[in-house]
Amino acid sequence: MVQFEHYRCPLHRYTFSVKPVRKWVEKHCEGRVLNLFAGPTLLGVDEVRNDLDPEMAAHYHLDALKLLSNWSGEPFNTVLLDPPYAIRKSMELYKGNICSPFRQLKDEIPRCLSLGGIVITFGYHSIVMGAGRKFSLERIALFSHGGAIHDTIASIERFNL
């Protein structure tokens, strides 16, 4: 059974700077976390941070796909995905840094994730990794921003044994 939660909170271009979102993500991260699109907010979890923008506090400043495809360290227990949701947003909000091709990025994740690990995604979709990659949907949180602003969907999918 998929767990569902609903929150009301403002929208910010740096998603985790909004307290209810940061609290939710910190609560649900498990073990060692790869935060692929980290932004400026440090999370209270054991995170390896990556952001293409060199001004963000991060261990790596690589394109997300490049980091995943070159990763040869220990697999992570959680991969956190909060990419720019659209090219227009990349241009307006993130200094023109656009997300790597998303299908390729998703295909690389299982290699970097422990069996039983989770992928937490923020965006416009509730199923991201999908059954085809052996993931099952466990939890959805809908963050409602009010007025004409569309909601943000967060999902947690587990890499099945």
Ligand SMILES: C[S@@+](CC[C@H](N)C(=O)[O-])C[C@H]1O[C@@H](n2cnc3c(N)ncnc32)[C@H](O)[C@@H]1O
């Ligand atoms: C939606 S923001 C979210 C940031 C962070 N999760 C937060 O809540 O503050 C997207 C972030 O992805 C970064 N970014 C954009 N394209 C990227 C890429 N190809 N690889 C890695 N990071 C990228 C941007 O610099 C920006 O900080």
